[in-house]
Structures are given as C-alpha cells and as structure tokens.
Amino acid sequence: MATKEEIVKSVPQKGFFGHPKALLSLFFTEFWERFSYYGMRAILIYYMYYEVTQGGLGLERSTANSIMAVYGSLVYMSGIIGGWIADRLFGTTKTVFYGGVLIMFGHIVLAFPGGLTTLFASMALIIIGTGLLKPNISSIIGDLYSKEDTRRDSGFSIFYMGINMGAFIAPLIVGTIGLEYNFHLGFGLAAVGMAIGLVVFLVTKKKYLGLAGTYVPNPMAKDERKKVLTRIGIALVIILIVGFILIQQGILTIDSFIMTVSILGIVIPTLYFIVMYRSSKTTEDEKSRLLAYIPLFVAAMMFWAIQEQGSNILAQYADERVDLMIGSVEISPAWFQSLNPLFIIALAPVFAWMWVKLGDRQPSTPKKFSFGLFFAGMSFIVMIIPAYFNGTDSLVSPFWLVLSFFLVVLGELLLSPVGLSATTKLAPGAFAAQTMSLWFMTNASAQAINAQVVKFYSPENEIIYFGVIGVIGVVALVIGLLLYLMTPLIQKYMRGVK
Structure with missing residues (x-):
C-alpha cells in the first residue's frame, strides 16, 4: 500500500484556487450529487402529506415528518456500511462510483408513480447509495493533503461550498417543477443531476486523483473475504424473510420501524467507539x-438535531404558517430550502479566507464547535417570537425563517467543515473511512431522535413546540460553553492535532 507521502505526491497540488486539482473533480461530483439529494428532499415532505388529488400520497403530517427524519437518519447511518466497504473491500474511489449509480437508480424509481411501495424502494436505493458515496468522497479529500498542510480546513470549506451550490439550485428548479407541475417530473430531474455527477467523476478522476482513494486501508484476506461476504448474504436473506413475516403479521409497522431506527441512532455510534478504541490496530x-x-461527536449531534428540522418542521411551517406573498409575487414554500445553502455560498469563502489568514492563530477545533452550538441555539430561540406575539392564527413574515436559517448557517460553517477536517486528522489509520462514516453518524443520531420529537409539531401547538426546542437550544448553548471551557483538556487528548 502506498504511503501518505506517496499519495500526496501523486496528486497535482496546484490548480484550483491554490488547492490540488482533484478538489475540482470532487467539488463538481458532489455538486451534482447534492443537487439530486436536496432536489428530492425539497419536495419529498410535500409529496408525502399532500392529498392524492394534489399528486401526493395523503399521509398524516406527523407521520410524514417522522418518515422524513428517519429517511435522513438512515441516509447518514448507512455511511457506516460505506466506510466499511471502502476500508475492507474496494477503496474509496470505487465505492463512491458504485454509490452514485445506486442513487441515480433510486431517483429514477421515484420518477414513476407507484405509491408507498415505490417511495420506500426509492428511499432504500438512495440510502444505500448515499452511504457508499457521502463519507468516502470526503475521505478522498483528506488524502489530497498532508496532515501538516494548513490549506486543509480551507479545502474542506471550498468543498463544502460546492455541496451547497448544488443544494441551493435544487429547490429552486426541482422544487418549482415538483410543486407547480408534477412531483414525479421533479424526482426525474434529480436523477438527471446524479447522472451528470457520475460523468464528471469518471472523466476527471484518472487525471486528477492520482493514488488518492485507490488503496484499501485494511484489506481482507481472500479466505476471510469469502467467509464474511457469505455471512452478510445469509444475514440479508434472513432479515428480508423476517421483515416480510413481521409486516404480514402487522408487527412491523411504520411507527415501530421509526422507533427501531431511533434506538439504533444511539446504539450504533456507541458500539463503534467501543470497537475502534479496543481494537489492537x-x-x-x-x-x-x-x-x-x-x-x-456529542456537540455535533446536538447541532444537527436543531439544524435538520429545517427540512421537515420548518418546511411545513413555510407551507402553512408563512405569508408567501412578497409584493405581487407568490413564492414557493420549497424555495426556503435554498436559504441554508445560499448563506453558506455567501459566507463559506469568508470563513475559508479567515482560516488561511489566521493560520496557526485560528481557534482550536473545540472552540469552533462551541461557537457553532451557540448560533444553533439562537436559530430556534428566535422562532418562538412570532408565535408568542402574534399567535398561531395569522400568517407570519417570511423573514423570521430567513433569520433562523441565517443563524444556523453561522453555526454550520463553524462546525461542519471543521468537523470533517478534524475527523480525517483524528481517525485511527485502520479505520480511516469508517471514522468519516462515524462523523456522519452525528447527523444520523440527531435525526433518529428527531423522528420522535417532530411527531408533536402542529400549527395549533406551535408555541409549546418551539418553546421546547428553545429549551433544547439553551441546552446547546450550555454544552457549547462547557466545550469551550474543556478546550485545553480536549486539545491535550488530541495529541498534537489542532
């Protein structure tokens, strides 16, 4: 296996805003993958709870919100599988490609009418595909830089901007087509976006990526591989048979499945930490x-528990509680999903420049996390104000949502790209891709918890709901303060990693 130095030397180091040329390839691959994902997500909640006469599935709003949270949780939870496959079988580059193919087919399935069966089949393909692609493409970026390279955080910030450019455009295009014309046409556009991303990756990887992502960090021996894959195949068959029987008997329902995922969101990362810590490797x-x-990890989980409610609770809020008329123009509720990436596009270059400018003087990773939690808490506390003063019967100004999204983006830019970078630096060598998958488990765990929380939202109990979330926001502020105070201790255990 090539050494870290050999991998870095194989990658052209200058050519994309002073960063390795491979960042360009990964930037646009992720741009189109996020276009497909966020395009689907911008209309998915409405597709689930809109009436059948409106082209939707007619689900209860509370059920739709929980399914949305579970879907998001499983998308990130599946990264554990993707990390294991990359670490033990294929390496990150091949795993990214296979994931993109599955995502594309997932969107194609949903482009055709078929009710709940089609919805769940599409979700399954996208969940597995995103698990293969998402953590591993970030891991490849870690391969482009040496651990001492001060461009590292800046590189992840630029990559993060590419993610959000795709996420910004998607709700405006897919959201408009899906809500104004046809949901399935919107899902079809998401499939086209992923197809373009695959073409970009195939055309550029040989020229720009060098040895990055081509190695298998912890490969299986031939005999071991055959034994493990056989066991996995048998386990999958058993799971499918048992699942079918439980569904037929009425034991495995949507509610019981949601509860199972919520429990797994806590159990899986706990077990993963234990396994990696106790490993002889x-x-x-x-x-x-x-x-x-x-x-x-805990701080990031608290952050995402607040941030991810933008795709379900705040999406429903935009549809039912916000005055969508601005002057003589009526805006689409799906467009609010573009606010988060829009602010990131505007501010990511500022943060990237700031980290490069500060160099070794920039705040440590724990301090950046604490500031991120502060802004996350504030983003939901402000949502109490319009309901408190105006009640829940009148429509509210869209600028309350704008303010909430803006505050959470400040926290996201302090926490998310920095968290990606810190994960690549703190990861044990034998668990490189799997540790990146563990980072995405922060989001999975947060949404698994949200699957239970979002059931309680309705416009009628809005003041109570946002009041409770406001309390969570206060807890986040306290955790952020504790994290700030614990910075010297955490830095000591990081053993030289900043």
Whole structure:
C-alpha cells in the first residue's frame, strides 16, 4: 500500500484556487450529487402529506415528518456500511462510483408513480447509495493533503461550498417543477443531476486523483473475504424473510420501524467507539484522539438535531404558517430550502479566507464547535417570537425563517467543515473511512431522535413546540460553553492535532 507521502505526491497540488486539482473533480461530483439529494428532499415532505388529488400520497403530517427524519437518519447511518466497504473491500474511489449509480437508480424509481411501495424502494436505493458515496468522497479529500498542510480546513470549506451550490439550485428548479407541475417530473430531474455527477467523476478522476482513494486501508484476506461476504448474504436473506413475516403479521409497522431506527441512532455510534478504541490496530495516540473526539461527536449531534428540522418542521411551517406573498409575487414554500445553502455560498469563502489568514492563530477545533452550538441555539430561540406575539392564527413574515436559517448557517460553517477536517486528522489509520462514516453518524443520531420529537409539531401547538426546542437550544448553548471551557483538556487528548 502506498504511503501518505506517496499519495500526496501523486496528486497535482496546484490548480484550483491554490488547492490540488482533484478538489475540482470532487467539488463538481458532489455538486451534482447534492443537487439530486436536496432536489428530492425539497419536495419529498410535500409529496408525502399532500392529498392524492394534489399528486401526493395523503399521509398524516406527523407521520410524514417522522418518515422524513428517519429517511435522513438512515441516509447518514448507512455511511457506516460505506466506510466499511471502502476500508475492507474496494477503496474509496470505487465505492463512491458504485454509490452514485445506486442513487441515480433510486431517483429514477421515484420518477414513476407507484405509491408507498415505490417511495420506500426509492428511499432504500438512495440510502444505500448515499452511504457508499457521502463519507468516502470526503475521505478522498483528506488524502489530497498532508496532515501538516494548513490549506486543509480551507479545502474542506471550498468543498463544502460546492455541496451547497448544488443544494441551493435544487429547490429552486426541482422544487418549482415538483410543486407547480408534477412531483414525479421533479424526482426525474434529480436523477438527471446524479447522472451528470457520475460523468464528471469518471472523466476527471484518472487525471486528477492520482493514488488518492485507490488503496484499501485494511484489506481482507481472500479466505476471510469469502467467509464474511457469505455471512452478510445469509444475514440479508434472513432479515428480508423476517421483515416480510413481521409486516404480514402487522408487527412491523411504520411507527415501530421509526422507533427501531431511533434506538439504533444511539446504539450504533456507541458500539463503534467501543470497537475502534479496543481494537489492537488502534495505537495509544489514536486511542487518545478517539477520546478527544467523543465530546466533538456529542456537540455535533446536538447541532444537527436543531439544524435538520429545517427540512421537515420548518418546511411545513413555510407551507402553512408563512405569508408567501412578497409584493405581487407568490413564492414557493420549497424555495426556503435554498436559504441554508445560499448563506453558506455567501459566507463559506469568508470563513475559508479567515482560516488561511489566521493560520496557526485560528481557534482550536473545540472552540469552533462551541461557537457553532451557540448560533444553533439562537436559530430556534428566535422562532418562538412570532408565535408568542402574534399567535398561531395569522400568517407570519417570511423573514423570521430567513433569520433562523441565517443563524444556523453561522453555526454550520463553524462546525461542519471543521468537523470533517478534524475527523480525517483524528481517525485511527485502520479505520480511516469508517471514522468519516462515524462523523456522519452525528447527523444520523440527531435525526433518529428527531423522528420522535417532530411527531408533536402542529400549527395549533406551535408555541409549546418551539418553546421546547428553545429549551433544547439553551441546552446547546450550555454544552457549547462547557466545550469551550474543556478546550485545553480536549486539545491535550488530541495529541498534537489542532
């Protein structure tokens, strides 16, 4: 296997805003993958709860919100599988490609009418595909830089801007087509976006990526591979048979499945930390860094629990509680999903420049996390104000949602790209891709918890609901303060990683 130095040397190091040329390839691959994902997500909640006469499935709003949260949780939870496949079988580059293919087919399935069966089949393909692609494309970026390269955080910030450019355009295009014309036509456009992303990746990877992502960090022996794959195949068959029987008996329902995912959202990351920490392949320094990673994981989970409600609760809020007339123009509720990426596009270059300018003087990773949690808490506290003063019967100004999204984006830019970068630096060598998958489990765990929380939202109990979330926001502020105070201790356990 090539050394880290050989991998870095194989990648052209200048050519994309002073960064490796491979960043260009990964930037646009992720741009189109996010276009497909966020395009689908912008109309998915409406597709589920709009009446059949409106082209939707006619589900209860509380059920639709929970399914939306579980879907998001499983998308990120599946990254564990993608990380394991990359670490043990294919390497990150091949795994990214296979994931993109599955995502494309998932959107194609949903482009055809078929009710709940089609919806769940599409979700399954996209969940598995995103699990293969999402953590591994970020892991490839980690391969482009040496651990001492001060461009690293800046590179992840630029990559993060590419993600959000796709996420910004998608609700405006897919959202408009889906809501104004036909939901399935909108889902078809998402499939086209992923197809373009695959073409970009195939055309550019050989020229720009070098050895990045081509190696298998912890490969299986031939005999071991055959044994493990056989066991996995048998386990999948058993799961499918048992699942079919439970569904037929009425035991496995949507509600019981949602509860199962909520429990797994806590259990899986806990087990993963234990397995990596106790592994003989994890050195003492790497074990210390894993301990330092735990408070960062908890802080990120708190952040995403607040941020991810933008795609279901705030989406429903935009549809039912916001005055959508601005002057003589009526805006689409799906367009609010573009606010988060719009603010990131505007501010990501500022943050990237700031980290490069500060260099070694920039705040440590734990301090950036604490500031991120502060803004996340504030983003939901402000949502109490319009309901408190005006009640829940009148429509509210869209600018309350604009303010909420703006505040959470400030937190996201402090926490998310920095968290990606910190994960690549703190990851044990034998679990490189899997640790990146663990980072995405922060989002999975948050949405697994949200699957239970969002059931309680309705416009009628809005003041109570946002009041409770406001309390969660206050807790986030307290955790952010504790994280700030714990910075010296966490930094000590990070063993030289900033």
